[in-house]
Amino acid sequence: MDPITIGLLGFAGMLLLIAFHVPIGIAMALAGVVGFYVLTGNLFAAISMFGTETAGAIASPELIIIPMFLLMGSFAGASGLAGDLYRLANALIGHRKGGLAIATVAGCGGFGAACGSSIATTATMARIALPEMERRNYAQSLSAGSIAAGGTLGSLIPPSSIMLIYAFLTEQFVVELFIAGILPGLLTILIYALAIYLVVKRNPSLGPAGPRASWATAGRVALSTWGILIVIAIMTLGLYGGIFTVTEAAAAGVLVTFLFTWARGKLTFTDARRIVAETAHSVGLLYVILIGAHIFSNFVTLTHMPSELVDAVVALNLAPLGVIAILALMYIVLGAVFDSIAAMVITLPFVFPLVTEGLGYDPIWWGIVMIVVIEIGMITPPIGINVFVMHGVRRDIPLSTIFRGIVPFLCADFVRLALIILFPIITLWLPNTM
Template sequence: MFDDPLTTGLVGLAAMFVLILAQVPVGIAMGVIGVVGTGLIIGFGPALTLLATEPSAAIAAEGLAVIAMFLLMGNLAHVGGLSDELYRLAYVYLGHRRGGLIFATVGACAGFGAICGSSVATAATMARIALPQMLERGYAKSLAAGSIAAGGTLGMIVPPSVVMILYAILTENSIIALFLAAIVPGLMAVAFYFVAVAIVVKRNPGLAPLGERIDWPERRRAARKSWAVILLAVIVSGGIYSGIFTVSEAASVGASVALLLALVRKRLTRPKFLSALGETASNTGLIFVIIIGASVFSYFATLSGLPAATVAWIEGLGLEPLMVILLLMLFYLVLGALFDTIAAMVLTLPFVYPLVIGMGYDPIWWGVVMIVVIELGMITPPIGINVFVLHGMARDLPLRTIFRGVVPFVFADLARLIVLILFPALSLWLPGQLGWL
């Protein structure tokens, strides 16, 4: 059976999914199958060298240091109280409207996602800040929880995003071009969520009571108190898009500024600092294990001819390119519900990326669309990573309640996804105008 590389590849792919379903970490499962599969094809001597070359290549890759720096920046920003101030700023301007706290939560998720670049971290942070306030003011548990789970996904699409950085590195595309391409879809996500919430609370006002109107002097005070959030966002985003910093430099500067802000505000204690470092190290280590495992598995998959065979098989079906894209969307919806965003993307890139590019689609556009559909999977049953994160932080909220609350946001995401697929210019116009395409 193992004399045929393609058969070996298919068996290896099935074995990898069996390991993942058996709760073996994704990175470990990909690495083990990659080494064993490569050994069966070309011998175990060369295969075992992958365990030396791939980890050293990942650790030495300068681009991957960006991930650690952005994660550290997000953790230090949270320690410095920036997430609380961001929510307060959104609340004083939007809280008086029906569903205003939901609007504030979504807006704060977008802002914090731009700082930390992580969907799960955004959902976890806003669960601590926004959920108690919404429940205290009489908001329905389902809508309150659903807005946080869905708002957390904005951390994946609002630049700078860890997943976007990883996609750009693995596919050898420009990180800045991808960031620019995500700006309009990110703004669309916030707008579509606002429309969905407005429709829901109009039909059932009892889900979201009216809040108190904050006067303009208090709004200006809240804006002044949020100077640190604005400063960090301007330095990082402004530095990247103006060309002052490379992405790597912006990540390092952002982490340094977040550290200085926490120190100046006297919020950085030794335990909090060590906790931020520990959380950054653990998350970075997890991502690196996935990257190393994916590199080993990709080597095996290429040797077996699986990517080329997959492309040839789909092309042989004679489907229109748009139909292929729609089938991939269904595939990623299922995959996003079962795996976290990074794992879902890394697992499929060796097969899907050549197919999409071969049909003539732009790799930057595809990166945005793929991330949008995977993030949608993070709030859909049966797994919905963000839903389980929220449930873990608020045990008194049943999973059924949270899933019921995300329904309006799922429809909003589906509408946005359709628009982005039908009108690629929404993603490509800005990087094109600024000369990054």
């Protein structure tokens, strides 16, 4: 049996294991080990990958950043820092039609900068923003839609866990990837705000205007946001100014958010134990996925499937943009079914060589494009993981209502994706200048 056939059977076996609800990381590891053994006949070398890849992941200085960012996000949520930026945006634009929904999107961006997770951003902002929008008689569709869509900013606004993992798996400089995500993130907030404006202009009852906050009130709210602004400023200026390494910036973020949580009296023993346990649980899941991805990647590399895929696509003489469009559609479907990290690590061994070596695209640009399309998948019917997270927080809101509220944001997402693909300068300008 030739290596390509073995590779295809290994990939099919991995998908079959996932279909039987075997955890994705374990399914990838099992398929990789079995495939490696079939190709080499060396059982010891195949099984030893469990040990070598696990030791490599645990000892990796790059991956230590992930638990730090997750811990920082948990402290930011527990301390109330997550809602400060949202309250400021509400005070400034909440009196306009749809203003509270726009403030919610901006708040998602702010919390995403401290959290790095789309699911965590959605769950947190659902608890903070939804009650306020309900008090202002916002339609549930617009309220829930703006939170579920805004939650996708958690993976795009740096620092981002999925960016860290992409950089680790593809051996890219993570700070360059963070910088590349800034303008696409701001573009997303702007396009979402425009979508909300057009929706409420057509039907003002969906997002009625609230009372205008006085300048004195807005000033008091602005002063109360100094905590989250300090966290963002320390990490951003320290990281991009060359004061901190990425690991040091993450450690500084954890320390500052911990101090705010303690100073605000939100760090009881029970809260501390819950935060540490939640972080350890998330880190364990991520490490299993990454270890499995590395084992499976070793097997895939041995089959020469990536190089064969590159040659096959090049031989079709398709326009590069046509290939990118096909890959984008594939990732939107995968993002609707899998967690964003799982969708990325399963496909990177095949897709990354195709895009960078076969088509000649910049790996940093492709990283941002891939994150964007996977996040679009997270709000795409019929699954859309962020929609189910939103529904999990508020069971009384029907899924059909949330999906109906998502439609304007999906339209905005496709406009944003087209701009990022057609104009790579949006992604690459900042990294090139810095």
